[in-house]
Amino acid sequence: MERLLSPSMHRRVLLLNLLNGPSSWITSDYLAENIKCSKKTIMQDCQYLEDRWSDYLTIETSRKFGIRLIASPHRSIHEIYIEIIQESNAFSLLESIFFEPMKSASYWEKKLFLSNSSLYRLSNLIGSALKERNIQMSRSPYFVHGKDERQIRYFFTCYFIEVYGIRDWPFHLDKELIFQLANKINEKFELELNDSQAVHLAYSIAVTIIRERQGFLIQSRKDPINRFVKKTIEIREFKADIEEIAEPLKVVLPDDWYEDFCYSIFWWDFGWDNEQEKANIIHQAEELVSTIQNALSISISDQSRVSIVRLIEYIYAKHKMFPYKKFMVYDRYLYSSKAIKQNFIVFTAVVNKALEVLEAKMKFPWRSMYLDGILHEMAIRWENLSRITDEMRHQLSVLVLSDLGREHAKLLSSILKENFQNKITLSIQDNHFYEQPKNIFTQRYDLYVSNYAVEAVDEKVNMIVEDIPSFKNLTDLRRYIDRRRLVLPKDIAYLNV
Known part of the structure; x- marks a missing residue:
C-alpha cells in the first residue's frame, strides 16, 4: 500500500525503513543503491526527515562512516508513519469511502477539495493497491467490494489498527x-x-457492524462455519450488546446479523475445512515448539507452549483467509524482530531454521512471510525467554590490570562484578605492576580491562577505563560484553534443527 503515498514520501519511508534498525552507520552509497536514487537526494531526504520530525529523531552524517539515525528516547518512530498515512490524500480517500460508501465522484471532489483529475488519479492508485489484496473499488458510485467480504473487513481492521492503534x-x-x-x-x-489479539477483535467487531449497517454481508459461507453458527444459537445473547453499540447510528441491523457476525468474527477459530486439517496444524505447532526447545536445551512453561501453539494455529487460519501483506506502511514486526535478531542470535537462528524446514514440509510461507511476526510473538509468549537465553550465553573471561597496583585492580574488579555479574568471570593481576613476570599473558582471556594500554595484548580486546570507571566506560564495556556474548557458532547444524 506504500504506492498510495506520493513518490517523494514513499522514497522517504524507504529511507526511514533502512535507517530505523541497525545502530551502526550506513553508507550513502548503500542507501542510494537500495532506494534507487542519487546520493544528493538521500542527503536532502535525511534533512527533510530531521527537520520535519526533529522531536522524534536525529540523523548524523559522517564522510568517513556514512549516515545513522538516533531515535529520541521520548518518542516512538511509529508515530511518524502514522502521520505519513494520515496526511496521504489517497489513504484519506480510501478511509472516507469506507465510512461513506455509495457516494458520487462530485461528492468526493467537493468534500475532499479534489479536482476531477486528482480524484481519478487517486482512485486508480487505490484500485491498483487493493487489487493486490483481492479487493476492488467501484467508482460509479464509490464503494469497496470483493468476492470475500471477510477479506475486506480484515483489511480495514488492519488499516485502522495501524493508523489509530x-x-x-x-x-x-x-x-x-x-x-x-x-x-x-x-x-x-x-x-x-x-x-x-483482543484489540484486533474489538476493531473487527467495529468494522463488521459498520459494514453490516451499510448492507455489505458475507454471501459465500462454507459449510463448517454455517454448521457452527447454526449450532451456536446462544450467540443471540450478544444481540442486545450489538444493538446497544449500534444505537447511536440509528440503524437496524439485518435480521440474520448474527450469522454474518459469527462468520466474520470467528473465522480464525472455526474456519477450518475439516477437523483433520486443524489437528495437523496443532501437531505441527507442537513439534515446532519442541524442536526449538530441544535444539536450545531450554525450558518452557505449559502456558507458554499453549500460547505459542495457539499463535501458529492463528497465523495459519489467518493466512488461509487473507494471504497478503497485513500492514499498510509500517511493519511493526519487522522493527521489533531486528532487535530480537541482534539480542537473541542463537534463538533467532534456530527459529529461522525450524521455520524453513516446516515451510518446505507444509508448502506454507512460515519463514518467508511470517518469520518476523513469529519472532516478535515468541519473544512475548515464551515466558522468561530473555533470562533463559542469557544463561545460555558464553561468560567472558576478564583479566583486570592496573598500573596503580593490586588494590586498585581489586576495586576495578568489584565495580565490574557489580555491573556485569554473571556475564563475566573475573581474574585479577597477581603481582605488583612493577614486578609482573614476563609470562603473565600466557593464559588468554576474552577481555583485558585496564587503566593503561597493555602492549602485550591485541588492542581489540583491551578496554581501557578511567581509574574510577566513568558512565561512558561502563556503557562501552556493556556494549562490548553483550556483543561478544552474542557470537553465534559458525555451524548451527549441531543443534539438530
Whole structure:
C-alpha cells in the first residue's frame, strides 16, 4: 500500500525503513543503491526527515562512516508513519469511502477539495493497491467490494489498527462497549486471546457492524462455519450488546446479523475445512515448539507452549483467509524482530531454521512471510525467554590490570562484578605492576580491562577505563560484553534443527 503515498514520501519511508534498525552507520552509497536514487537526494531526504520530525529523531552524517539515525528516547518512530498515512490524500480517500460508501465522484471532489483529475488519479492508485489484496473499488458510485467480504473487513481492521492503534478510536461507536463485547466473546468461547489479539477483535467487531449497517454481508459461507453458527444459537445473547453499540447510528441491523457476525468474527477459530486439517496444524505447532526447545536445551512453561501453539494455529487460519501483506506502511514486526535478531542470535537462528524446514514440509510461507511476526510473538509468549537465553550465553573471561597496583585492580574488579555479574568471570593481576613476570599473558582471556594500554595484548580486546570507571566506560564495556556474548557458532547444524 506504500504506492498510495506520493513518490517523494514513499522514497522517504524507504529511507526511514533502512535507517530505523541497525545502530551502526550506513553508507550513502548503500542507501542510494537500495532506494534507487542519487546520493544528493538521500542527503536532502535525511534533512527533510530531521527537520520535519526533529522531536522524534536525529540523523548524523559522517564522510568517513556514512549516515545513522538516533531515535529520541521520548518518542516512538511509529508515530511518524502514522502521520505519513494520515496526511496521504489517497489513504484519506480510501478511509472516507469506507465510512461513506455509495457516494458520487462530485461528492468526493467537493468534500475532499479534489479536482476531477486528482480524484481519478487517486482512485486508480487505490484500485491498483487493493487489487493486490483481492479487493476492488467501484467508482460509479464509490464503494469497496470483493468476492470475500471477510477479506475486506480484515483489511480495514488492519488499516485502522495501524493508523489509530489503541489510543485513538476512529469509529462512531462506543469504544468501551465494543471492548466489553470483545471480552465477553473471548471469555465465552475460550479464545485465550492476548492483549493485541483482543484489540484486533474489538476493531473487527467495529468494522463488521459498520459494514453490516451499510448492507455489505458475507454471501459465500462454507459449510463448517454455517454448521457452527447454526449450532451456536446462544450467540443471540450478544444481540442486545450489538444493538446497544449500534444505537447511536440509528440503524437496524439485518435480521440474520448474527450469522454474518459469527462468520466474520470467528473465522480464525472455526474456519477450518475439516477437523483433520486443524489437528495437523496443532501437531505441527507442537513439534515446532519442541524442536526449538530441544535444539536450545531450554525450558518452557505449559502456558507458554499453549500460547505459542495457539499463535501458529492463528497465523495459519489467518493466512488461509487473507494471504497478503497485513500492514499498510509500517511493519511493526519487522522493527521489533531486528532487535530480537541482534539480542537473541542463537534463538533467532534456530527459529529461522525450524521455520524453513516446516515451510518446505507444509508448502506454507512460515519463514518467508511470517518469520518476523513469529519472532516478535515468541519473544512475548515464551515466558522468561530473555533470562533463559542469557544463561545460555558464553561468560567472558576478564583479566583486570592496573598500573596503580593490586588494590586498585581489586576495586576495578568489584565495580565490574557489580555491573556485569554473571556475564563475566573475573581474574585479577597477581603481582605488583612493577614486578609482573614476563609470562603473565600466557593464559588468554576474552577481555583485558585496564587503566593503561597493555602492549602485550591485541588492542581489540583491551578496554581501557578511567581509574574510577566513568558512565561512558561502563556503557562501552556493556556494549562490548553483550556483543561478544552474542557470537553465534559458525555451524548451527549441531543443534539438530
